[in-house]
Amino acid sequence: MNAPRGAQQLAAADATVKVVRAACPHDCPDTCAMLVTVKDGVAVKVQGDPLHPFTDGSLCTKVSHYTERSYAPDRLKHPLQRVGPKGQGGFKRIGWDEALDEIAARLKHVAAENPESILPLSYAGTMGMLQYSSMDRRFFHRLGASQLDRTLCSSAGKFGIKATLGGSYGMDPEHYVDSKLILIWGSNPITSNLHFWTRAQEAKRRGAKLVAIDPYRSLTAEKCSQHIALLPGTDGALALGMMHVLIGEGLIDRDYISRYTLGFDLLEERIKQYSPAWAAAICGIETEVVVQLARDYGTAKPAAIRLNYGMQRHAGGGIAARTIACLPALTGAWRDPAGGILLTTADNYNFDHAALERPDLMPAKRPRVINHSRLGDVLTAAEPPVRAVIVYNNNPVAVCPDSTKVIAGFSREDLFCVVMDSFLTDTADYADIVLPATTQLEHYDIHKSYGHLYVLANSPAIAPVGESLPNTEVFRRLAARMGFEESCFRDSDEDIARQAIGSGHANLAGMDWESLKQNGWQRLALPENFAPFAQGGFHTPSGKCEFYSNALKAQGIDPLPFYNPPAELPSSNPQLAKKYPLNFLSPPARNFLNSSFANLRRFRDAEGEPSLELHSEDAAKRGISDGDRVRLFNDRGSFTLRARVNDKPRRGVVVAPSVWWKKFARDRRNANDLTSQRTADLGGAATYYDCLVEVERAV
Numbered sequence: 001m002n003a004p005r006g007a008q009q010l011a012a013a014d015a016t017v018k019v020v021r022a023a024c025p026h027d028c029p030d031t032c033a034m035l036v037t038v039k040d041g042v043a044v045k046v047q048g049d050p051l052h053p054f055t056d057g058s059l060c061t062k063v064s065h066y067t068e069r070s071y072a073p074d075r076l077k078h079p080l081q082r083v084g085p086k087g088q089g090g091f092k093r094i095g096w097d098e099a100l101d102e103i104a105a106r107l108k109h110v111a112a113e114n115p116e117s118i119l120p121l122s123y124a125g126t127m128g129m130l131q132y133s134s135m136d137r138r139f140f141h142r143l144g145a146s147q148l149d150r151t152l153c154s155s156a157g158k159f160g161i162k163a164t165l166g167g168s169y170g171m172d173p174e175h176y177v178d179s180k181l182i183l184i185w186g187s188n189p190i191t192s193n194l195h196f197w198t199r200a201q202e203a204k205r206r207g208a209k210l211v212a213i214d215p216y217r218s219l220t221a222e223k224c225s226q227h228i229a230l231l232p233g234t235d236g237a238l239a240l241g242m243m244h245v246l247i248g249e250g251l252i253d254r255d256y257i258s259r260y261t262l263g264f265d266l267l268e269e270r271i272k273q274y275s276p277a278w279a280a281a282i283c284g285i286e287t288e289v290v291v292q293l294a295r296d297y298g299t300a301k302p303a304a305i306r307l308n309y310g311m312q313r314h315a316g317g318g319i320a321a322r323t324i325a326c327l328p329a330l331t332g333a334w335r336d337p338a339g340g341i342l343l344t345t346a347d348n349y350n351f352d353h354a355a356l357e358r359p360d361l362m363p364a365k366r367p368r369v370i371n372h373s374r375l376g377d378v379l380t381a382a383e384p385p386v387r388a389v390i391v392y393n394n395n396p397v398a399v400c401p402d403s404t405k406v407i408a409g410f411s412r413e414d415l416f417c418v419v420m421d422s423f424l425t426d427t428a429d430y431a432d433i434v435l436p437a438t439t440q441l442e443h444y445d446i447h448k449s450y451g452h453l454y455v456l457a458n459s460p461a462i463a464p465v466g467e468s469l470p471n472t473e474v475f476r477r478l479a480a481r482m483g484f485e486e487s488c489f490r491d492s493d494e495d496i497a498r499q500a501i502g503s504g505h506a507n508l509a510g511m512d513w514e515s516l517k518q519n520g521w522q523r524l525a526l527p528e529n530f531a532p533f534a535q536g537g538f539h540t541p542s543g544k545c546e547f548y549s550n551a552l553k554a555q556g557i558d559p560l561p562f563y564n565p566p567a568e569l570p571s572s573n574p575q576l577a578k579k580y581p582l583n584f585l586s587p588p589a590r591n592f593l594n595s596s597f598a599n600l601r602r603f604r605d606a607e608g609e610p611s612l613e614l615h616s617e618d619a620a621k622r623g624i625s626d627g628d629r630v631r632l633f634n635d636r637g638s639f640t641l642r643a644r645v646n647d648k649p650r651r652g653v654v655v656a657p658s659v660w661w662k663k664f665a666r667d668r669r670n671a672n673d674l675t676s677q678r679t680a681d682l683g684g685a686a687t688y689y690d691c692l693v694e695v696e697r698a699v
């Protein structure tokens with residue numbers, strides 16, 4: 001392995017300067033390799049590692065200003081205890097011992113009656129294995145707390161892809177430079193997958209056609225060769241129409257199909273009903289667009305798809321992802337490293353999750369499983385009730401759907417709530433005790449990625465700011481207070497990092513923590529010209545690409561691809577659409593990372609204020625002009641924003657870049673006041689973009 005060496009040279013000139021190797025912890029497919037320059041104990045600069053092939057020396061605007069996050073004036077520096085009513089954010093400073101003693105006493109009290117009344121609430125504020133899923137999981141498993149099914153983001157697509165390909169596998173993103181056609185599908189990489197976008201641009205320079213498939217003319221769609229603005233949640237229909245043309249016109253690879261797929265005959269029969277005209281009508285586009293897309297896809301060699309999570313935040317999102325994932329096997333696109341599809345690379349890693357999380361510590365009678373996407377109902381109506389929550393790496397009041405219910409839950413006087421975070425988030429305002437968390441510059445971690453194939457090490461660059469502690473240390477100290485005696489509760493962070501890569505899997509061959517730390521990163525032991533399914537080898541039960549899925553059948557789901565419509569598209573629910581005729585999308589704002597960074601001046605200034613993008617026809621119908629203040633509403637709630645009439649959303653669709661902290665909005669609300677707790681067809685996933693609304697001028 002050629003380790004990056006450039007960093008040390010930067011420091012060589014000045015003895016008070018050192019350069020520390022780090023990894024971006026945020027929930028983004030790029031998982032960048034970073035170099036942190038530290039002078040006299042202060043981090044002065046964070047930059048992309050120029051030698052890391054995917055990061056290639058550049059960071060996004062947010063993370064290139066990372067020191068502003070770690071040294072932010074509103075950083076939490078001490079444990080706090082609530083003094084006023086819940087939700088008001090009134091706190092007094094307390095000491096760590098007092099805070100942890102109180103938490104342990106309260107947890108013991110609740111656990112004595114029923115440990116399932118305790119709920120961990122964590123998501124992906126950091127994606128490092130140590131701070132995301134190690135000591136915390138051990139702690140809650142040993143306690144017998146309710147288990148959390150983390151469904152906020154990706155589980156519909158994950159289980160959809162799994163049905164077809166067998167797991168979270170796909171193309172190596174570094175090979176897209178050689179693709180001749182790239183379908184950028186439900187994905188806005190300029191905002192959310194920047195280092196993939198640089199590969200797509202390189203492919204374009206080499207002659208590739210880039211097609212954006214998105215109801216919204218995103219920054220990315222604007223720069224593609226073609227933009228297909230279909231109706232939200234109709235992607236499965238588009239893929240079925242494409243298959244009809246591909247099969248009908250013989251643009252398929254019969255040799256690949258016969259060797260490496262399951263159920264083609266049944267698929268061929270099934271697909272007859274899905275004509276391009278049928279698909280076009282569902283998608284709200286022209287029939288010729290469907291036909292031409294299929295022909296382009298069937299003839300360009302190699303053809304690649306970058307599928308992303310935007311398309312699966314709908315009631316039919318899982319089956320849509322499964323259906324789209326059938327395309328490359330039909331055309332044999334997998335034969336080339338620059339052909340195929342990628343949603344996530346996560347399953348290539350094979351970290352030792354059992355050692356990290358120790359599910360064996362759970363009681364024999366497994367505690368109940370709580371769906372994160374239904375948190376509002378859970379906190380207000382679960383039986384037995386949730387009586388204590390510990391929130392970390394998560395800002396549920398801002399990010400979970402159906403805020404009215406979520407807030408009602410967090411407002412309960414009888415709910416004991418601890419929030420561990422670096423900032424006083426919308427959720428922290430409801431905490432009984434707030435614990436200050438370190439940022440990535442202050443703790444160890446080890447990372448996989450869901451958008452490339454490298455393992456990364458993160459070493460602390462600076463001492464913890466204030467009295468903040470890593471999540472691992474908080475749970476270590478809590479475990480001691482709870483009297484948990486298993487030796488795993490005394491593992492150091494570096495012990496845990498070693499365990500993560502100790503599974504013995506071939507993809508981790510030659511990897512050890514000491515050299516990872518020194519080099520910062522290492523590619524998985526996969527061939528350079530990685531073409532995962534060039535010769536079959538799918539991870540499904542049959543070992544083939546499953547056009548026909550027995551696993552879906554066993555769940556009572558149609559085993560063949562079919563169109564599963566969204567719940568709140570006007571054609572799915574004409575009754576509701578009479579009141580609320582517009583589809584509401586709330587995808588990531590470029591300067592925020594979910595709700596992270598939204599509290600920092602630089603990024604909030606860059607985003608301006610909460611805004612709603614509309615098509616001029618939809619605006620005119622409602623007497624709305626650019627710059628007006630508008631109220632967005634449905635039966636679940638409302639949110640006031642500034643109208644931007646810019647024709648970027650297709651007619652009938654409105655878009656609010658998100659996720660704003662409620663406390664920075666004029667009406668203390670955000671997009672999730674509108675979204676529903678309905679879950680998708682697969683994986684119990686959230687359906688943020690399956691949401692009908694109406695908008696009016698606000699007075």
Ligand SMILES: Nc1nc2c(c(=O)[nH]1)N[C@H]1C(S)=C(S)[C@@H](COP(=O)(O)OP(=O)(O)OC[C@H]3O[C@@H](n4cnc5c(=O)[nH]c(N)nc54)[C@H](O)[C@@H]3O)O[C@H]1N2
Nearest residue numbers: 186187188192213216232233308309310588590592593594
């Ligand atoms: N700057 C920034 N980067 C981020 C994030 C962030 O908040 N900010 N979030 C990170 C996280 S957690 C994730 S999961 C990813 C998300 O990033 P992506 O996976 O790219 O997903 P989204 O941004 O949710 O949606 C992408 C596009 O899908 C479109 N879309 C919505 N509904 C549909 C549909 O039904 N069909 C189709 N074809 N398109 C649709 C949206 O208009 C949007 O332009 O980004 C990560 N990167």
Ligand SMILES: Nc1nc2c(c(=O)[nH]1)N[C@H]1C(S)=C(S)[C@@H](COP(=O)(O)OP(=O)(O)OC[C@H]3O[C@@H](n4cnc5c(=O)[nH]c(N)nc54)[C@H](O)[C@@H]3O)O[C@H]1N2
Nearest residue numbers: 123124125126153392393394395399420437586594595596
């Ligand atoms: N309306 C709407 N809602 C959405 C989405 C959308 O597109 N539209 N996107 C959804 C998606 S894709 C996702 S992934 C979720 C994301 O939801 P979350 O995973 O909750 O992400 P964030 O909002 O960034 O909040 C993470 C919190 O973790 C904290 N944190 C970071 N690192 C650490 C650490 O080391 N220790 C501790 N204790 N805390 C830490 C951060 O400061 C931040 O407050 O939101 C979902 N919500």
Ligand SMILES: [Mo]
Nearest residue numbers: 027152153154
């Ligand atoms: Mo996400």
